[in-house]
Amino acid sequence: MVEQGRGQVTQEAGKEQVLRELARIIDPDFGQDIVSCGFVKNLAVDPEAGQVQFALELTTPACPIKDEFEQKARQYVGQLEWVEQVDVTMTAQPQRPLAPDDGRVxxxxxxxxxxxxxxxxxxxxxxxxxxxxxxxxxxxxxxxxxxxxxxxxxxxxxxxxxxxxxxxxxxxxxxxxxxxxxxxxxxxxxxxxxxxxxxxxxxxxxxxxxxxxxxxxxxxxxxxxxxxxxxxxxxxxxxxxxxxxxxxxxxxxxxxxxxxxxxxxxxxxxxxxxxxxxxxxxxxxxxxxxxxxxxxxxxxxxxxxxxxxxxxxxxxxxxxxxxxxxxxxxxxxxxxxxxxxxxxxxxxxxxxxxxxxxxxxAQRNAVRYDEDLRAFVVSLPDSGRPEFYLHPAVVRRNDTSAKSINEWTGEKILNDADVADDVAPASVQPLGNYAVQISWQDGLNQVAPFELLAGLPEMDASLAVAASHL
CATH class of the missing domain: 3.40.50.300 (P-loop containing nucleotide triphosphate hydrolases)
Incomplete structure (x- = not known):
């Protein structure tokens, strides 16, 4: 697209062009552009003078890539044909506790x-x-x-x-x-x-x-x-x-x-x-x-x-x-x-x-067991994929604990045939932000990282629904 010269750019069009350029900058942690993240504040443009001003309000003043954000913002906006000067103010969101009702006194x-x-x-x-x-x-x-x-x-x-x-x-x-x-x-x-x-x-x-x-x-x-x-x-x-x-x-x-x-x-x-x-x-x-x-x-x-x-x-x-x-x-x-x-x-x-x-x-990852479907229902918002199902036996056979994997050699010692196809968990509890602990009915406690679950073969949704009617 050929950009318009100074005399042809209105303020509204100028803002749209600036935001379009800033949207090329992706926050690697959130997987979104900085415009969608709401980082761009106080945008002001003067097409006649060729001036652009805005603030980048990041989540923390200690953001490790704030210099990279500023450099790219100046570079991308400065490439617009009518822009002569780009003023960027780096700031951070107002301080507030992680949870407003966390009882901090x-x-x-x-x-x-x-x-x-x-x-x-x-x-x-x-x-x-x-x-x-x-x-x-x-x-x-x-x-x-x-x-x-x-x-x-x-x-x-x-x-x-x-x-x-x-x-x-x-x-x-x-x-x-x-x-x-x-x-x-x-x-x-x-x-x-x-x-x-x-x-x-x-x-x-x-x-x-x-x-x-x-x-x-x-x-x-x-x-x-x-x-x-x-x-x-x-x-x-x-x-x-x-x-x-x-x-x-x-x-x-x-x-x-x-x-x-x-x-x-x-x-x-x-x-x-x-x-x-x-x-x-x-x-x-x-x-x-x-x-x-x-x-x-x-x-x-x-x-x-x-x-x-x-x-x-x-x-x-x-x-x-x-x-x-x-x-x-x-x-x-x-x-x-x-x-x-x-x-x-x-x-x-x-x-x-x-x-x-x-x-x-971010929304929290979650794993629950649906007794009617006889399947684990896994939600991993950060991955961008829709909710999916896992067969309990598949999860159990991929246990990585010392009872299933030799901790010295890394070789698998669990025999998949020893895990019944109808195995079921007694409970599922979150273990921090990166795993769940599954307590099986035979007494085994399995720690299942979300990264592991994301790599397991999914259970066909139609099979899960069919299982609920058995």
């Missing part, structure tokens, strides 16, 4: 997203991941806070060294003012003076809840909560106190670590907290000979992805500088943003931002 009411960083055992580098993730999100343009939820062994005062190292309560508002370092708000039991009134409470869970909800966090895009290790009462209390937008689980490459990771994933699933990513720490190191070594083995993280459908696995290296930065009070992503670990943290930060944005907009 006190200092949390203006926090948009709360991210859990968890591990089921200590010594895996969870706090290192939590702190560096928080500062990565801040570097991406977000307003960020960190809450150190470990009362018995708080690590934040060691890993970050703010000038003000004591928490102070405002006597009028009865809120606690977090301390701050490099633009990130910090809260930890380790910053509380011994005997301070704000620390009174008979139980650790009560102390954590008071610190978290009584803090004057202000407006934050992301609050990163560094969980204490384990899956006990403290962790459950945290999940019950506030609504978490997503969780990141930290582990190590050993296959034995898989059991602990599975516990964490199931705990968050029970509390309706989707797991956005797994961070595999101490994954490798690069030798002086240029070879990459994996001293603790490989494959555990891949199994987590396969068994639970968690889409993202980020590998972090063994690096003395990473530990030294944590001990020195200055996170590595701040002291050396061009380092290899900093690149991995940038990858993790982008994953968290994009997954949380998708969770905020």
């Amino acid at each position: 006190g200092g949390l009411k203006d926090v948009t997203h709360i991210i859990a960083v968890s591990s089921c055992k200590g010594g895996v580098g969870k706090s290192t991941v939590a702190v560096n993730l928080a500062y990565t999100l801040a570097q991406m343009g977000a307003k960020v806070g960190i809450f150190d939820a470990d009362v018995y062994g708080p690590s934040l005062p060691t890993m970050v060294s703010p000038e003000v190292r004591v928490l102070i309560m405002d006597p009028e508002t009865r809120t606690i003012n977090p301390t701050e370092y490099e633009g990130v708000k910090l809260m930890s039991f380790g910053f509380a003076g011994q005997g301070s009134a704000i620390m009174r409470g008979p139980m650790v869970s009560g102390v954590i809840q008071q610190l978290l909800t009584s803090a004057n966090w202000g407006k934050l895009d992301y609050l990163v909560v560094d969980f204490p290790p384990g899956t006990g009462d403290i962790q459950l209390t945290l999940c019950q106190t506030v609504q978490f937008s997503a969780a990141v689980i930290v582990t190590t490459p050993q296959k034995l670590a898989f059991v602990d990771v599975a516990k964490g994933i199931r705990m968050f699933a029970r509390m309706a907290v989707p797991c956005a990513a797994v961070a595999e720490n101490m994954s490798f190191f690069d030798g002086d000979d240029g070879t990459r070594y994996h001293p603790f083995g490989t494959g555990s993280g891949d199994r987590i992805k396969a068994d639970f459908g968690i889409p993202h696995l980020v590998h972090f290296p063994i690096l003395p500088e990473l530990s030294a930065a944590g001990d020195g009070g200055r996170p590595l992503v701040v002291s050396d943003p061009a380092s290899v670990p900093a690149e991995s943290f940038m990858e993790l930060g982008a994953i968290v931002v994009r997954e949380v944005a998708k969770l905020q907009r």
Whole structure:
């Protein structure tokens, strides 16, 4: 199509042409163009002067591809024959909690997203991941806070060294003012003076809840909560106190670590907290000979992805500088943003931002068993395909657990003939945002990732209907 010159373009036609060009830009997470996503705001055109102005209002100020959006917007609109100047303002949607009625009270009411960083055992580098993730999100343009939820062994005062190292309560508002370092708000039991009134409470869970909800966090895009290790009462209390937008689980490459990771994933699933990513720490190191070594083995993280459908696995290296930065009070992503670990943290930060944005907009995937049809009814809105049916026996025969697949060799040990054609589930429960747990009538519990279900042969709808009449 040949574009009109300046004198021939009306304002209305100019706006249509600009929107048509902007609609060429696709958001890779939502699968829609930025016009359909509602990102284009305050569009104004002056064809006579050749000027175009508009804002791109993204879901978060930390959008990892905001620079790409801006560059393409200027390029595409600037190619119109009558356009001489393109002014683009990059902004973000107004901050609001993930769910307006999630019960957030006190200092949390203006926090948009709360991210859990968890591990089921200590010594895996969870706090290192939590702190560096928080500062990565801040570097991406977000307003960020960190809450150190470990009362018995708080690590934040060691890993970050703010000038003000004591928490102070405002006597009028009865809120606690977090301390701050490099633009990130910090809260930890380790910053509380011994005997301070704000620390009174008979139980650790009560102390954590008071610190978290009584803090004057202000407006934050992301609050990163560094969980204490384990899956006990403290962790459950945290999940019950506030609504978490997503969780990141930290582990190590050993296959034995898989059991602990599975516990964490199931705990968050029970509390309706989707797991956005797994961070595999101490994954490798690069030798002086240029070879990459994996001293603790490989494959555990891949199994987590396969068994639970968690889409993202980020590998972090063994690096003395990473530990030294944590001990020195200055996170590595701040002291050396061009380092290899900093690149991995940038990858993790982008994953968290994009997954949380998708969770905020997308409809949830769903699987249910229809007893009349004798079939699983699967709805995967993100895939763009219509609702489809799966035969229970097909699902059962594609189980990927250790009872069906040799966890060391990957060979299938389940004999398909041992699965009856009329097998039926006892219950189906969601397991986070990426899988369901199917409890079969013979006692087997199968974790079925949506990605696995999407690849199974569909049951003919007419057969399902016919089965309902038997």
